[in-house]
Amino acid sequence: MMGGAWRRLKSDRYGMTGLFIVIVFSMVAVCVWSGLLGQGWSDVSGNRWESVSTTHWFGTNLLGQDILQRTLFGTATAFEVGLLVTFCSTLLGTVMGALAGWYSHGWLDEVILWLKGVLDSIPFYLFAAAVAFALQGIPWAMHLAMIITFWTTTARIIRGEVMRIKQREFIEAARAIGLPSIKIIFRHVLPNTFHVLLVQASIVFVAAINTEVILSFLGLGIQDGVSWGLMLAESSQEVLAGHFGNFVAAGTSLFVLLMGFNLLADALQDALDSRRATA
Amino acid sequence: MSVPYITSRLLYGIPLMLGVTFISFLLMVHFGPDKTYELIGKNPTEEQINEVRQSLGYDQPFLLRYGNYVKELLTLDLGLSDSSGEPVSSILIKTLPISLALVLPGFVLGNLLGMALGLLAAWYRGKWLDKLVMSASVVGMSVSFLVIIISLQILLCTPYGLNLFPVRGWQVHGLGSYFYYVTVPTLALVLVTLGYNTRFYRAIMADEIERDHIRTLRAYGAGPAELLFKHVLKNSLIPVLTRIMFSVPFVVVSGSLLLESYFGIPGIGLVTFNAITSGDQPILKAVVGLTGVLFVLALTINDMLYSVVDPRVSKS
Numbered sequence: 001m002m003g004g005a006w007r008r009l010k011s012d013r014y015g016m017t018g019l020f021i022v023i024v025f026s027m028v029a030v031c032v033w034s035g036l037l038g039q040g041w042s043d044v045s046g047n048r049w050e051s052v053s054t055t056h057w058f059g060t061n062l063l064g065q066d067i068l069q070r071t072l073f074g075t076a077t078a079f080e081v082g083l084l085v086t087f088c089s090t091l092l093g094t095v096m097g098a099l100a101g102w103y104s105h106g107w108l109d110e111v112i113l114w115l116k117g118v119l120d121s122i123p124f125y126l127f128a129a130a131v132a133f134a135l136q137g138i139p140w141a142m143h144l145a146m147i148i149t150f151w152t153t154t155a156r157i158i159r160g161e162v163m164r165i166k167q168r169e170f171i172e173a174a175r176a177i178g179l180p181s182i183k184i185i186f187r188h189v190l191p192n193t194f195h196v197l198l199v200q201a202s203i204v205f206v207a208a209i210n211t212e213v214i215l216s217f218l219g220l221g222i223q224d225g226v227s228w229g230l231m232l233a234e235s236s237q238e239v240l241a242g243h244f245g246n247f248v249a250a251g252t253s254l255f256v257l258l259m260g261f262n263l264l265a266d267a268l269q270d271a272l273d274s275r276r277a278t279a
Numbered sequence: 280m281s282v283p284y285i286t287s288r289l290l291y292g293i294p295l296m297l298g299v300t301f302i303s304f305l306l307m308v309h310f311g312p313d314k315t316y317e318l319i320g321k322n323p324t325e326e327q328i329n330e331v332r333q334s335l336g337y338d339q340p341f342l343l344r345y346g347n348y349v350k351e352l353l354t355l356d357l358g359l360s361d362s363s364g365e366p367v368s369s370i371l372i373k374t375l376p377i378s379l380a381l382v383l384p385g386f387v388l389g390n391l392l393g394m395a396l397g398l399l400a401a402w403y404r405g406k407w408l409d410k411l412v413m414s415a416s417v418v419g420m421s422v423s424f425l426v427i428i429i430s431l432q433i434l435l436c437t438p439y440g441l442n443l444f445p446v447r448g449w450q451v452h453g454l455g456s457y458f459y460y461v462t463v464p465t466l467a468l469v470l471v472t473l474g475y476n477t478r479f480y481r482a483i484m485a486d487e488i489e490r491d492h493i494r495t496l497r498a499y500g501a502g503p504a505e506l507l508f509k510h511v512l513k514n515s516l517i518p519v520l521t522r523i524m525f526s527v528p529f530v531v532v533s534g535s536l537l538l539e540s541y542f543g544i545p546g547i548g549l550v551t552f553n554a555i556t557s558g559d560q561p562i563l564k565a566v567v568g569l570t571g572v573l574f575v576l577a578l579t580i581n582d583m584l585y586s587v588v589d590p591r592v593s594k595s
Binding site: 114115117118119121122123124125126127129130131132133134135136210213214217218219220229232233235236239240242244247251254255258259262263266 | 306417418425428433439446528533537552556566574
């Protein structure tokens with residue numbers, strides 16, 4: 001199945017463009033983590049609001065820091081937030097969704113659905129504000145808020161998939177030979193939801209990066225370091241005075257990366273669609 | 280719609296409301312910052328500390344404090360704001376109409392335009408027009424809300440662009456000034472929701488348009504408007520209603536939070552934003568608790584609407 005999916009993905013021009021964009025940005029992030037790029041993000045290397053030049057490709061900001069360096073460093077921040085939130089919320093959502101789906105209509109299912117209903121009822125930015133308020137001074141408040149709210153969608157999708165898969169004969173066979181439920185869920189049910197998880201994870205990634213920008217603007221986001229959201233927040237004052245460096249650099253990087261992920265997510269959805277895979 | 284059905288839906292909403300209020304209590308009252316030391320002077324005695332803690336209700340047991348919080352929400356007796364000293368409920372009543380006036384035009388327009396574009400794409404499914412609309416909606420989904428706001432501001436509100444509208448503020452006295460201040464926020468809201476809306480409506484319409492009865496009607500020469508309102512929308516009312524109900528809190532609360540704090544419009548969003556930055560607990564806990572409760576109420580009404588739209592729902 002995966003071979004066919006890869007072949008379909010390869011023939012999708014938009015999907016491959018998306019994949020290429022994502023790979024380029026993740027390479028930048030890896031270079032920042034390993035200390036090759038963007039290390040001068042906090043150095044004051046020029047005057048206030050210098051315009052574009054060969055030393056400062058995107059100019060400098062209010063404090064005279066190089067905007068290019070900050071943009072590169074922001075790539076790493078975006079991936080840090082995206083990867084952490086996607087990994088944790090997907091893990092949590094998968095486990096919760098699998099339990100709810102396997103024991104569907106039992107008490108465990110009811111409790112998980114109730115929890116999901118409760119978390120879905122609080123508008124997200126307010127919830128993030130509440131978490132940040134409760135965890136004052138803890139830099140992970142934003143990540144935690146996203147993980148707590150983003151797992152519910154993954155859980156809903158996995159619950160549906162598990163309820164569908166558990167009707168299948170090979171699960172009945174696994175039950176008949178006396179395998180314990182946990183083993184059946186993790187060995188035989190969940191691997192069959194991989195394609196759905198992959199698509200959902202790329203959607204969560206986009207949501208996480210997008211949300212970081214808004215939360216950082218509201219002052220609830222990244223506490224130390226620099227992110228595209230913080231740069232855009234800075235630029236909201238600067239553009240009125242005609243300094244567009246921060247806005248163009250952060251806005252464009254954000255747009256291109258989100259675009260890449262959206263194209264990739266769409267192409268993955270098409271390529272991994274089980275109805276097309278069996279056809 | 281039968282009485283037992285209504286009561287069963289209402290009963291289903293109660294645990295949700297308890298959960299929502301419990302979470303906001305836990306986050307903002309129980310784990311929230313301790314205000315004791317802001318209220319007392321230097322070198323307080325043990326007695327003074329206890330007195331202040333007592334007046335804040337910190338000495339009461341956990342469940343009693345939760346009960347008090349729920350009572351506050353139900354009676355709308357929400358206490359006084361830490362920063363302005365005004366009663367929270369009167370602040371909310373004063374600012375809510377502004378937020379609604381700010382957000383509703385964009386919300387309605389975003390859905391109507393999304394519906395129109397979705398129908399257009401579904402109608403010409405697979406043709407170049409469909410591809411154009413869908414590519415444009417992916418582009419729309421990839422632009423951050425903040426980037427849209429700043430771009431619109433540069434284009435419409437500064438001398439670097441057309442310079443037609445105010446950079447920020449809200450001095451509405453009549454229809455003219457309302458349009459003057461609401462246009463740019465509305466455009467931002469429409470642009471940020473349009474991509475998602477178009478995709479959603481296209482998916483629904485494309486499903487419906489493939490149905491046999493629609494194909495037959497098309498073959499008989501029924502026009503798009505007749506098909507849309509008489510046949511397609513009627514059959515897809517449930518997902519559309521759900522979508523609209525679920526996006527109300529996102530658009531109203533999140534939209535007003537960002538738009539108002541950016542444009543300096545004195546609605547609930549700006550009040551909340553200021554409460555976040557200044558740590559004004561009475562306002563925050565009221566806003567979070569109340570929106571949660573209102574959302575559960577809206578969901579319950581939504582479920583009841585289902586059974587009006589589709590009587591089969593209440594029978595199953």
